[in-house]
Amino acid sequence: MANHWPPLAPYGDPLPGVDLTGLQGKLIVIEGPDSVGRSTQVMLLKSWLEQVGHAVLDTGMARSALAGRGIQRAKDGNTFGPVTMTLFYATDFADRLENEIIPALRAGFVVLTDRYIFSLMARALARGESRTWLEELGGFALAPHLTLYMRAEVNDLVPRVVLGRGRFDFWESGMDVRLGPDMHDSFVRYQARVITALDRMAGKYNFEIIDAARPPMVIFRDMRRSITRLFRKTKT
């Protein structure tokens, strides 16, 4: 099965001292705002890809061996400034990129990542940080083979929060920057900003937009089709 994929390359300066040659695997990113249903899709896609015979690594934000726990602790505390948060998540991302994602790609895995540098940037933009700062900061990220952007309106997210977890999360509501008098109002405004930020990235970073306002199995069928197309396109 000789695949001819374009070699994975970073957007900006590469990670110092990291060999990027011979990466055989595929890098697929699932993006989207909070509560849009990303983790359900990652689960479905992973088991489908494995059934078809691909080895899959699934990874996601704040799961790094280095910074995962530290981020959780910082979120539990009461002082976590926006710049600090962006950089802590960037540390987490770099650790996973170097120690999980790149080794898995070298071993020929399909890497399925629940969020990528784009969410990190979107959250920071929603908190008013500089776009050029973020673009340069995240420049070491490898441009994925495919980025599936699960897009929905805030109005679609609210019922999922209520029916799912049953309460609004402090950070997912952007309560640190307090965009409204309560969690609901702040959630609505903050997630609207996140969605706007992701929308603005769609063209530049080649997102494939998936309408995520539909039922999970319908979304899954679309995503599976996109991935199949990608595999077929690049196979000889």
Added chain:
Amino acid sequence: MVPYLVPNRYRGKLIVVEGIDGSGKSTQLALLSQWLRSQGLAVAFSEWNSSPLVKQTTRRGKRKEMFTPATFSLIHATDFADRMEGYIVPLLKAGAIVCADRYAYTAYARDVVRGVSPRWIRNLYRFAIQPTMAFYFRVPLDVALGRILGGREAIKYYEAGMDLGLSRNVEESFRLFQGRILKEYDSMAQEMGFHIIDAGGSIEEQQKEMRRIVMEVLGPNLDQVLRATLPPGASHG
């Protein structure tokens, strides 16, 4: 001067010391802040790599030797950001003199030696407030090494730059690593507008020079600075 940092729009002043390990900068900063305090000024202190929020992550990463040049750089930037957002900026707003032992320039020097690009690292710290003045304690490598290697406990893995694989011998690696950092400091000194202190001189001479420069720079603006004690003659309202 430096276009990389955020201009200080606050009442407070920011004094920074930089230099390689063993340059004596911490000793000098301690003497300076004690003196400023004795003048009745509100002085605060912030040290590199000291944020409680990040501490456990850094400690664990170091102990298990988990860092790469990128994550080492990013975790120190995270630490710096936490002190900036949670400590330095609020104190500058309050009008304090903030004394910082190492600043973004430490990352400009160290991380570049570790292979991080100068452009990326300057961008990374773009959120930092421009110091009112930055002192660079310039010292010949041998003098600094003599101070460090002579006494105290063993040099640690990352401190010696062992992750760079320059030498298997800790002392030799430390020597090479510090030498490269020294070169980076020297090459940025002019661009960053450092006040260069000859750190080969006596402690007293260096302190005298430092105080002279501080008075020269702060003198006209000292009335903006918050006072720790009420000036003589002021009555309690």
